Amino acid sequence: MMFSTKAEYGVRVMAHLAKRDDDAPVPLGSIAEAEGLPLAYLEHLVQRLRREGLVESRRGARGGYSLSRPAEAITMAEVVRALEGDIAPIECISADADGRLICARDGEVGHEPCPTKLLWTRVQGSIVRTLSDMTLADLTRSPTPV
Amino acid sequence: MMFSTKAEYGVRVMAHLAKRDDDAPVPLGSIAEAEGLPLAYLEHLVQRLRREGLVESRRGARGGYSLSRPAEAITMAEVVRALEGDIAPIECISADADGRLICARDGEVGHEPCPTKLLWTRVQGSIVRTLSDMTLADLTRSPTPV
DNA sequence: CGTTATCCTAGTTGCGCGGTAGGTATTCCA
DNA sequence: TGGAATACCTACCGCGCAACTAGGATAACG
Numbered sequence: 337m338m339f340s341t342k343a344e345y346g347v348r349v350m351a352h353l354a355k356r357d358d359d360a361p362v363p364l365g366s367i368a369e370a371e372g373l374p375l376a377y378l379e380h381l382v383q384r385l386r387r388e389g390l391v392e393s394r395r396g397a398r399g400g401y402s403l404s405r406p407a408e409a410i411t412m413a414e415v416v417r418a419l420e421g422d423i424a425p426i427e428c429i430s431a432d433a434d435g436r437l438i439c440a441r442d443g444e445v446g447h448e449p450c451p452t453k454l455l456w457t458r459v460q461g462s463i464v465r466t467l468s469d470m471t472l473a474d475l476t477r478s479p480t481p482v
Numbered sequence: 483m484m485f486s487t488k489a490e491y492g493v494r495v496m497a498h499l500a501k502r503d504d505d506a507p508v509p510l511g512s513i514a515e516a517e518g519l520p521l522a523y524l525e526h527l528v529q530r531l532r533r534e535g536l537v538e539s540r541r542g543a544r545g546g547y548s549l550s551r552p553a554e555a556i557t558m559a560e561v562v563r564a565l566e567g568d569i570a571p572i573e574c575i576s577a578d579a580d581g582r583l584i585c586a587r588d589g590e591v592g593h594e595p596c597p598t599k600l601l602w603t604r605v606q607g608s609i610v611r612t613l614s615d616m617t618l619a620d621l622t623r624s625p626t627p628v
Numbered sequence: 629c630g631t632t633a634t635c636c637t638a639g640t641t642g643c644g645c646g647g648t649a650g651g652t653a654t655t656c657c658a
Numbered sequence: 659t660g661g662a663a664t665a666c667c668t669a670c671c672g673c674g675c676a677a678c679t680a681g682g683a684t685a686a687c688g
Contacts, residue, residue: 337573338484340676344572344598351597363633377678383635396686397632412601426490427483451497451621452490455558458612466608475597486645509664523647529666542655543663 339420345373346381346419347412347475353391354407354472361393361400381419388418407476413467423467425459485566491519492527492565493558493621499537500553500618507539507546527565534564553622559613569613571605 352367364382368375382401385391392404403410417423428439428450437460439453498513510528514521528547531537538550549556563569574585574596583606585599 337570339572341573342676344574347598347601361633365633374678376680379635380678386635393634394686395632395634395684397630398687399633399685401634424483426485427487428490452493455493455616455621458616459609462608462612463605466604470601470604475601488645507664511664520647522649525666526647539665540655541653541663541665543661544656545654545664547665 338425339416342381342384342419343416345371345378346385347415348373349378349382349401350385350390350403350410350415350472351475353401353403354476359402361398361402363400366400384418385415388414390414390418403472407472410472411468412470412472412475413464415472416467423460423464425456425463429453429456429460484571485562488527488530488565489562491517491524492531493561494519495524495528495547496531496536496549496556496561496618497621499547499549500622505548507544507548509546512546530564531561534560536560536564549618553618556618557614558616558618558621559610561618562613569606569610571602571609575599575602575606 348371349364349367352371353362356362364378365375367373368378382391382393386393386401389404390410391401393399393401413423429437437453437457439450439456494517495510495513498517499508502508510524511521513519514524528537528539532539532547535550536556537547539545539547559569575583583599583603585596585602
């Protein structure tokens with residue numbers, strides 16, 4: 337597998353929130369119970385989502401979490417990136433500030449650019465593209481139209 | 483990162499072999515030295531490639547490895563799958579014998595199919611598609627035409 | 629004030645990645 | 659015919675990180 341359970345669980349939490357799009361916050365405990373996931377662990381994940389501005393929290397009794405934007409305005413690329421960090425197929429590929437892809441192996445051995453760079457940048461591009469083309473709202477519009 | 487160094491190193495070995503497409507086998511030691519990678523580790527990786535029929539070996543002095551097919555006939559999907567195992571974005575998504583994608587969470591909680599399945603199957607599809615559309619020969623045709 | 633919740637910091641545990649080590653089998657060449 | 663040179667095989671290992679758990683502090687509501 338390529339993404340960890342951070343992405344798996346975190347996406348399920350977001351999908352859960354997207355279904356209840358009334359503004360009332362949902363306590364994480366009820367999500368954990370409904371999804372069968374450990375609450376203490378979800379707390380870590382949802383903090384990442386909050387720091388990236390994808391969810392808002394209300395503390396105290398009758399508190400909980402809610403989406404900070406309508407589901408149509410949240411791309412899955414944002415969600416996954418918040419949970420997993422930068423999306424790169426392998427270690428040596430990363431994006432600089434401008435989003436341009438750089439390969440750590442380039443110029444390492446002295447001669448031409450790393451021949452495998454082409455492969456990994458294409459893979460990276462296709463992953464990011466499909467994640468960016470999909471919003472949270474698309475997840476709620478099941479049952480799965482493939 | 484999503485793929486381990488198995489894929490990274492293994493692809494580099496294959497790319498190395500693709501450049502020398504004269505039929506003489508290349509000893510792994512020379513590849514390890516040229517690429518700056520540990521020989522003993524590469525031996526494990528190249529065994530996976532051999533068991534999947536992607537490379538052929540000749541033992542003994544003047545032995546080594548060579549591609550078992552022309553580079554144009556080896557897709558990167560085959561290479562990566564030989565090295566990493568089945569390609570799945572997360573644990574709960576896997577392919578059955580017919581290549582149909584199944585989600586381990588489906589029907590787990592009792593109600594509707596897992597709403598996140600749509601996301602992960604799309605990601606899986608896009609990864610496999612880009613890996614399948616590319617052959618080893620494409621890697622040798624650098625310098626990187628993006 | 630007590631209950632319900634988020635928030636924060638620290639552990640803990642198991643496992644798999646990224647190797648090493650050492651030996652055996654096979655083939656070429658002088 | 660006997661080394662070299664190579665592939666092949668099995669076993670082992672250390673360390674980092676994923677996947678949690680624990681326990682408390684803080685805040686809001688009734």
